Amino acid sequence: MSVLLFAESLQGKLQKGAAELSSYGYALAQQKNTSLTIVTINCEEIDQLAQYGPSKLINLKLDTSYFEAQAYAIALAEVAATEQTNLIIIGSSADAKYLGGILAGKLDAGYVTNVVQLPSSREPLSVKRTTFSNKAFAVTKLTADINIIGVAANSFEATLQSPIATVSQQDATANSICKQISVEQNQGKTTIADADIVVSGGRGLKGPENWGLIEDLADVLGAATACSKPVSDMGWRPHSEHVGQTGKPVATNLYIAVGISGAIQHLAGVNSSKVKVVINTDPEAPFFKAADYGIVGDAFEILPKLTEKLKVLMGGAD
Amino acid sequence: MKILVCISSVPDTTSKINFKDNDTLFDDQGVQFVINPNDEFGLTRAIWFKEKVGATIDVLHVGTALADATLRKALAIGADKAIRIDTEPIDGFVVADQIVAYASTNTYDLIIAGRESIDYNGSMVPGLIAAKLNYAFVNNCVHLNIDGTTASATREMDGGMEVLTTELPLLIGGQKGLVEETDLRIPNMRGIMQARQKTLEVVAPIESTPKTSVISFEKPAPKATVKLVPADDIDQLIDLLQNEAKVL
Ligand SMILES: Cc1cc2nc3c(=O)[nH]c(=O)nc-3n(C[C@H](O)[C@H](O)[C@H](O)COP(=O)(O)OP(=O)(O)OC[C@H]3O[C@@H](n4cnc5c(N)ncnc54)[C@H](O)[C@@H]3O)c2cc1C
Ligand SMILES: Nc1ncnc2c1ncn2[C@@H]1O[C@H](COP(=O)(O)O)[C@@H](O)[C@H]1O
Numbered sequence: 001m002s003v004l005l006f007a008e009s010l011q012g013k014l015q016k017g018a019a020e021l022s023s024y025g026y027a028l029a030q031q032k033n034t035s036l037t038i039v040t041i042n043c044e045e046i047d048q049l050a051q052y053g054p055s056k057l058i059n060l061k062l063d064t065s066y067f068e069a070q071a072y073a074i075a076l077a078e079v080a081a082t083e084q085t086n087l088i089i090i091g092s093s094a095d096a097k098y099l100g101g102i103l104a105g106k107l108d109a110g111y112v113t114n115v116v117q118l119p120s121s122r123e124p125l126s127v128k129r130t131t132f133s134n135k136a137f138a139v140t141k142l143t144a145d146i147n148i149i150g151v152a153a154n155s156f157e158a159t160l161q162s163p164i165a166t167v168s169q170q171d172a173t174a175n176s177i178c179k180q181i182s183v184e185q186n187q188g189k190t191t192i193a194d195a196d197i198v199v200s201g202g203r204g205l206k207g208p209e210n211w212g213l214i215e216d217l218a219d220v221l222g223a224a225t226a227c228s229k230p231v232s233d234m235g236w237r238p239h240s241e242h243v244g245q246t247g248k249p250v251a252t253n254l255y256i257a258v259g260i261s262g263a264i265q266h267l268a269g270v271n272s273s274k275v276k277v278v279i280n281t282d283p284e285a286p287f288f289k290a291a292d293y294g295i296v297g298d299a300f301e302i303l304p305k306l307t308e309k310l311k312v313l314m315g316g317a318d
Numbered sequence: 319m320k321i322l323v324c325i326s327s328v329p330d331t332t333s334k335i336n337f338k339d340n341d342t343l344f345d346d347q348g349v350q351f352v353i354n355p356n357d358e359f360g361l362t363r364a365i366w367f368k369e370k371v372g373a374t375i376d377v378l379h380v381g382t383a384l385a386d387a388t389l390r391k392a393l394a395i396g397a398d399k400a401i402r403i404d405t406e407p408i409d410g411f412v413v414a415d416q417i418v419a420y421a422s423t424n425t426y427d428l429i430i431a432g433r434e435s436i437d438y439n440g441s442m443v444p445g446l447i448a449a450k451l452n453y454a455f456v457n458n459c460v461h462l463n464i465d466g467t468t469a470s471a472t473r474e475m476d477g478g479m480e481v482l483t484t485e486l487p488l489l490i491g492g493q494k495g496l497v498e499e500t501d502l503r504i505p506n507m508r509g510i511m512q513a514r515q516k517t518l519e520v521v522a523p524i525e526s527t528p529k530t531s532v533i534s535f536e537k538p539a540p541k542a543t544v545k546l547v548p549a550d551d552i553d554q555l556i557d558l559l560q561n562e563a564k565v566l
Binding site: 098104131137192293309310 | 331332335337344355356410411414433434436437438439440441442443444445446447448449450454455456457458460470471474475476477478479480481482483484491493494495499528529530531532533534535536537538541542544545546547548549552553555556558559563565566
């Protein structure tokens, strides 16, 4: 009974994190003394995943042009049945979470999201996941016959293996329930979910007209931009940039918070970022307690200098 | 239109998170419980439908009497009837089984749940319900319109937005955006008085087995203190990020 893994793609291209997820799947299959099968849907780059250790690669050609969670779940449930798997691995992106619950329902499988490590025990299967908006971990036991593990972003490193798998293509019919009318993709812009670095601004920036400071820094770093809740509530920035407990979660390598006080609800959403830098005029701002590096100072003076210096540095490194 | 709003009752966002019984249970001592924010956005949109196009709103919670105050609040801000399925919400599977059983005998045109509960962050109940009831399902829903039996729903993706259309019955996983922050309601005296006259029905659970259980909770290791860099020494910050943290 091999481990089955679903790697996400968008318009044929593998999504960021597919290599890490595949490596997680391979390590897990090794732990279970079994093989790894990777499935993609309408992906043109599945062969790139051969180097992460799968024994089998299956690309489903589903007759739909966009991600349709319900149709994808039905198609994946069928693969799970033919492959007779009892352990399925998916990611923790918005799409993966959309799909995961439906898939679990279709298969009557157990399911946990936001898993940050390989299982600590195989019998019974138990995994560590983040809970209470990153304020705690829960070691959770999965007790169903089939189980699904949703792996959190940036929680595992990609490791190369010698490729053995070949790709097979399978046709499948989509059971469309929701029809896409229009889509707006932030083309070319790094998104919060994909970014290695996020530069985030709070009320300390005083107004939307000053966001150039945040965007310029983000540009040099190839970073995504984000904001605190009041900033999106006041319409300075779109809701999609609001991070925190009631916004988007951020799990990047570097989170730079500028003019954000560090309220508990904000911290809850960004705490799983590896390194946090805080720039704030107030030395008592609570964010400094949660930060790795900090500058007590005025964003309007510091940001232009930081951006300028990084521009030189990044320019020089390339 | 008959709407069901699934309400999870969660610790207020400012709550300290502590555990008891050898770190196996959440310690709710002194914790204030509120309507899960994602559900509150959904409930407020439901009230909008009720007021603008006419609808009846049932709110449903799977859990113990501890959440009755949360359900009363939902009634006070505009829901017509509350249902509590009287069982411990051990995991998302038990919760979904109960909701599915209830919604199969009391059919709804629209079921509104939240994208996730902000306490256990399961993110699975809506998907499980959709799969079992065979409802159309839009998660991360930030905008919802209904015209007759046709719904148009906007979904927030990781890198964009998508507009979907489908026929009722529909289930959504709602979140911020569904209504504006300023549209959220605070119960007023009249609402609170009216809520006392409304039904809070306590329903016996169906049999259901959990598929997951928490063995233990852990708190993240305490953080080392922040390294402060003088405001006039940005080079030092860059150096630390490059050579110590190795993130540049
Ligand atoms: C139910 C609920 C859910 C919530 N969910 C979230 C959430 O998900 N995400 C979220 O972010 N918030 C959330 N909040 C709001 C949260 O409590 C805070 O109000 C919010 O995070 C504060 O935003 P801020 O830090 O941008 O603003 P402020 O608290 O006003 O802080 C601004 C900061 O900027 C600093 N500053 C001022 N001028 C400068 C300058 N020139 N240079 C540098 N620094 C400067 C100030 O010292 C201050 O620390 C939630 C609140 C509630 C009640
Ligand atoms: N105990 C519960 N009773 C009713 N609805 C719930 C319960 N738990 C979760 N839900 C619903 O499911 C959504 C997602 O929850 P979860 O899957 O637990 O993250 C919540 O926003 C609620 O709408």
